Amino acid sequence: MDTTTLAPLLSSLSSSIDDLEDALHPLLQTPLSQTASKLPLLDKAKLHVLTTYAIESLLFSYLSLNGVNAKNHPIFAEIMRVKQYNEKIKLAEAGPGAAANRTQMLDKGAAQRFVRAGLAGNERFDRERAERQVREKEAAREKLEALETAKVRLQAEMASRKRKAEEIEEVAEEEQEEGSEDGELEPEAEKMEQEDRSPVQEKGEVPSELVKKKKLGHRNDPEKKRLKAEKKAEKKAEMNAAKRQKKKAKKEAKKQSG
Secondary structure: OOHHHHHHHHHHHHHHHHHHHHHHHHHHHOOHHHHHHOOOHHHHHHHHHHHHHHHHHHHHHHHHHOOOOHHHOHHHHHHHHHHHHHHHHHHHHHOHHHHHHHHHHHHHHHHHHHHHHHHHOHHHHHHHHHHHHHHHHHHHHHHHHHHHHHHHHHHHHHHHHHHHHHHHHHHHHHHHHHHHHHHHHHHHHHHHHHHHOOHHHHOOOOOOHHHHHHHHHHHOOHHHHHHHHHHHHHHHHHHHHHHHHHHHHHHHHHHHHO
């Protein structure tokens, strides 16, 4: 900086300090609490706020002159806090109407900023939301398809197991029926075999092929099966009749004994 421009600034600073000393002389001579006790409430608040602001401003200037970044120092936050108190005092001086109007104006500005910020990102937000909805629908569709596939597979397995169980039951029933038929038809087959046996066969030789064929044909003959069924029915009827007769005999015996 040029020394020719520095001299006027120093002279102005010296005169300002003198004026400041004259202005602060009444406050420095008497305690601050004694001076504030004689003032109304609003003036008392002004005195405390202005005194604090003056002291903190001097500290801010001192730090700046010593090469310290005062804006990053805690003193700067204190200065901003004192300014807020000063704004509150101004609102109190203006009255409740001015405070209401100021609040309304601040609310209006805040609403404008909020709307402006919201409208600025609507397009991007809508695009992201649409993409998110598409992903959610795709995931739900895949999950539903997986559930349907699992359901179809389970139904097929159950049907297969049921079919196998039915086949096993049918085979067991057929084997049981064949075993009973063979047991009942064996005496008749042996009888026919003895009747058809030739003199040579009676001497101990192997039965002829004709006898074997007759035996197999006897087992697979539908007529024989029908006769067998009729015999079963007759036996069942005889057994039922016998049971009825036994019951009737027991009743008659009871009557006679009584």
